[in-house]
Amino acid sequence: MNIMIVGFGTVGQSLAQLLLGYRDFLKKAYGMVVRVVAIVDSKGAAVSQRGLDLDMALRCKREHGTVAKMPSVGSEMSALDVLRSVEADVLVEATHTNLMNGEPGMTNIVNALQLGLNVVTVNKGPLALAMPMLKEMAEHRKLALKFSGSVGGGLPVLAFAKECAMGDRIVKVEGVLNGTTNYILTRMEEGLGFDEALAEAQEKGYAERDPTLDISGMDTACKLVILANEVLGKRVTLKDLKIEGIAEIKPEDIKMAKSSGKVIRLIGVAEESGVFVKPLAVDRSDPLAVKYAYNAVTLTLENSGRHTITGKGAGGRETATAIIRDLISIKERLIGYKIV
Amino acid sequence: MNIMIVGFGTVGQSLAQLLLGYRDFLKKAYGMVVRVVAIVDSKGAAVSQRGLDLDMALRCKREHGTVAKMPSVGSEMSALDVLRSVEADVLVEATHTNLMNGEPGMTNIVNALQLGLNVVTVNKGPLALAMPMLKEMAEHRKLALKFSGSVGGGLPVLAFAKECAMGDRIVKVEGVLNGTTNYILTRMEEGLGFDEALAEAQEKGYAERDPTLDISGMDTACKLVILANEVLGKRVTLKDLKIEGIAEIKPEDIKMAKSSGKVIRLIGVAEESGVFVKPLAVDRSDPLAVKYAYNAVTLTLENSGRHTITGKGAGGRETATAIIRDLISIKERLIGYKIV
Numbered sequence: 136m137n138i139m140i141v142g143f144g145t146v147g148q149s150l151a152q153l154l155l156g157y158r159d160f161l162k163k164a165y166g167m168v169v170r171v172v173a174i175v176d177s178k179g180a181a182v183s184q185r186g187l188d189l190d191m192a193l194r195c196k197r198e199h200g201t202v203a204k205m206p207s208v209g210s211e212m213s214a215l216d217v218l219r220s221v222e223a224d225v226l227v228e229a230t231h232t233n234l235m236n237g238e239p240g241m242t243n244i245v246n247a248l249q250l251g252l253n254v255v256t257v258n259k260g261p262l263a264l265a266m267p268m269l270k271e272m273a274e275h276r277k278l279a280l281k282f283s284g285s286v287g288g289g290l291p292v293l294a295f296a297k298e299c300a301m302g303d304r305i306v307k308v309e310g311v312l313n314g315t316t317n318y319i320l321t322r323m324e325e326g327l328g329f330d331e332a333l334a335e336a337q338e339k340g341y342a343e344r345d346p347t348l349d350i351s352g353m354d355t356a357c358k359l360v361i362l363a364n365e366v367l368g369k370r371v372t373l374k375d376l377k378i379e380g381i382a383e384i385k386p387e388d389i390k391m392a393k394s395s396g397k398v399i400r401l402i403g404v405a406e407e408s409g410v411f412v413k414p415l416a417v418d419r420s421d422p423l424a425v426k427y428a429y430n431a432v433t434l435t436l437e438n439s440g441r442h443t444i445t446g447k448g449a450g451g452r453e454t455a456t457a458i459i460r461d462l463i464s465i466k467e468r469l470i471g472y473k474i475v
Numbered sequence: 476m477n478i479m480i481v482g483f484g485t486v487g488q489s490l491a492q493l494l495l496g497y498r499d500f501l502k503k504a505y506g507m508v509v510r511v512v513a514i515v516d517s518k519g520a521a522v523s524q525r526g527l528d529l530d531m532a533l534r535c536k537r538e539h540g541t542v543a544k545m546p547s548v549g550s551e552m553s554a555l556d557v558l559r560s561v562e563a564d565v566l567v568e569a570t571h572t573n574l575m576n577g578e579p580g581m582t583n584i585v586n587a588l589q590l591g592l593n594v595v596t597v598n599k600g601p602l603a604l605a606m607p608m609l610k611e612m613a614e615h616r617k618l619a620l621k622f623s624g625s626v627g628g629g630l631p632v633l634a635f636a637k638e639c640a641m642g643d644r645i646v647k648v649e650g651v652l653n654g655t656t657n658y659i660l661t662r663m664e665e666g667l668g669f670d671e672a673l674a675e676a677q678e679k680g681y682a683e684r685d686p687t688l689d690i691s692g693m694d695t696a697c698k699l700v701i702l703a704n705e706v707l708g709k710r711v712t713l714k715d716l717k718i719e720g721i722a723e724i725k726p727e728d729i730k731m732a733k734s735s736g737k738v739i740r741l742i743g744v745a746e747e748s749g750v751f752v753k754p755l756a757v758d759r760s761d762p763l764a765v766k767y768a769y770n771a772v773t774l775t776l777e778n779s780g781r782h783t784i785t786g787k788g789a790g791g792r793e794t795a796t797a798i799i800r801d802l803i804s805i806k807e808r809l810i811g812y813k814i815v
Contacts, residue, residue, distance in 0.1 A: 153778065161642065289779030294638040298631050302501065302799035321760075420661075420767055422785040426760035438493065439629030439796040443785040445762040456779040459642035472812060 136466055137223045139173035141214045141243050142230035143196055145451035146257055151189045153455050167466050173217045179203025180212040182221055214243050218250055225465055228256035237261040248272050255461040257284035257454050263357035267370040279468055281461035286358045289453030290446040292432050296366040299434050299442050307406040307435040308366050312358040314428035314449055315342040315349040316381050316401045321426045323389050341428050352380035352412040359403035363410050377411040384414055392416045398424050476806055477563045479513035481554050481583050482570035483536055485791035486597055491529045493795050507806050513557045519543025520552040522561055554583050558590055565805055568596035577601040588612050595801040597624035597794055603697035607710040619808055621801035626698045629793025630786040632772050636706040639774050639782055647746040647775035648706050652698040654768035654789055655682040655689040656721050656741045661766045663729050681768050692720035692752040699743035703750050717751040724754055732756040738764050
């Protein structure tokens with residue numbers, strides 16, 4: 136399987152490391168040989184139809200900040216140049232999330248699908264803004280569009296939902312989908328003020344330097360769009376959601392919830408009657424009442440009740456394993472059967 | 476798909492109800508028409524190669540305590556008689572759990588495999604006592620042996636593990652696998668004594684009248700055997716496990732754990748170095764620290780960290796949905812591809 140990686144930050148580099156370390160395992164367990172024929176970063180590209188030396192690519196990125204400086208294979212080619220000139224089965228899109236217009240991920244994904252490549256993306260931007268259109272485009276061309284890593288990092292939320300739904304019907308999806316805000320709310324329960332809790336989250340590396348996307352509920356909303364489309368078959372994008380963040384939460388609100396055995400969590404909810412993000416009081420014993428940087432997604436099924444999946448929803452290596460899962464499922468699709 | 480149901484208690488009857496209510500859905504979504512050609516209970520059987528009237532079977536069971544009284548199709552045939560005389564693709568084994576010798580489930584499963592039937596079982600007894608042998612038998616005959624409902628009721632624990640493991644390696648499985656003991660421990664945290672908490676669990680219908688299997692850790696151990704075999708590929712049975720229950724847990728132990736931010740949970744652990752059941756102190760914020768009658772299973776993966784699945788792990792209807800999932804996957808196996 137030939138892949139090209141566009142975006143070579145934490146996740147892209149973690150993927151390269153995993154592919155190096157797990158080469159034998161993937162071949163033995165899944166008959167899968169992954170050849171990285173191109174890597175594109177913001178300053179250029181490295182291309183080799185015979186497969187790049189990933190060790191060297193990682194070193195070059197570390198030392199020079201770009202793979203464009205790799206001897207003999209590096210150049211200033213753009214993602215589109217590369218898409219047109221290499222033969223690849225899959226584009227792995229791992230550029231940064233942009234909620235204004237989804238770029239550069241949006242163009243990368245559209246170009247790849249138009250040129251006949253399957254797509255694995257961990258970039259929430261294009262999905263949050265245009266998931267129904269992108270899915271249609273892929274279906275029309277009979278190509279795979281996979282995005283396991285876009286919700287919950289390494290946590291297989293989407294696959295879990297698909298499995299749960301077999302022979303039953305999912306009627307509601309609720310999720311604590313953002314580790315930063317959950318960390319802040321948990322620390323506020325423990326007595327900190329909002330600003331203190333935020334500062335601590337930043338110190339621990341959970342929050343970005345500009346935590347607006349987290350606090351405002353936008354990051355949660357992006358993931359909720361993906362869940363609503365994929366799990367409930369809703370055709371929604373970011374603009375269809377009512378979004379409320381945690382900026383207005385006061386220590387008093389948290390105390391009041393506590394006095395009735397509840398905690399406040401920023402929850403994304405998708406059900407028949409609507410899709411929204413809102414801080415909600417949930418029972419302390421509810422599986423959604425996860426603490427600190429944990430994520431949780433609860434599915435309510437018609438017959439089998441409420442099922443929750445919980446884990447740390449972030450991290451480069453974790454998200455890279457989700458990409459590997461997607462690559463395996465594309466391989467299964469290419470060969471026409473399920474590897475078990 | 477022709478199935479025979481052996482054991483027509485809560486789970487068997489729930490399955491019949493689901494098959495009635497979901498007939499159109501299963502046909503439309505999975506192209507699956509399930510014909511129940513025989514039902515066997517402890518007093519006899521009802522058999523019809525053209526498919527039994529499930530409404531009538533449920534009514535007859537309710538009114539007479541057995542399907543053997545069904546007009547024209549009822550008789551005193553045994554499970555083995557029926558296995559030999561009907562044409563079925565799948566045996567659904569739903570008799571009661573027996574940890575002495577696994578009967579009557581053990582004989583039912585072995586006979587079915589020998590006669591060329593695929594098997595779906597929700598009965599933990601035969602699996603806890605002889606899972607490696609039963610799996611080998613099924614593999615040797617190229618038949619499916621499915622048991623989703625045996626761990627976690629409707630919670631798709633085994634499928635979740637399989638999905639998580641794709642492209643990664645599961646190194647440890649930990650589980651809160653028994654709702655009764657977890658209910659007792661949670662209530663003890665809230666100030667009740669052991670006996671009070673147990674009485675309450677019985678009142679609420681969580682604990683059996685004889686709760687020995689729960690309290691002693693045996694029920695947890697049975698489920699752990701299944702997880703260890705299926706998820707970690709270990710060849711173990713009940714006799715290979717060290718099992719410690721919660722009978723010795725004192726209110727003081729729980730208080731002491733609490734003072735250091737921990738709670739005591741009865742946990743089944745399977746890892747490279749061993750498989751055991753034991754009350755352990757876990758951090759209050761740990762996803763395994765679920766409350767009341769919840770179950771939780773945590774998988775530790777080499778690259779993608781700790782993933783937990785949580786839900787109420789019991790109930791007739793919930794467990795019956797797990798049987799439906801298994802039937803769908805057997806259908807996929809019969810037709811040779813994955814229905815998506």
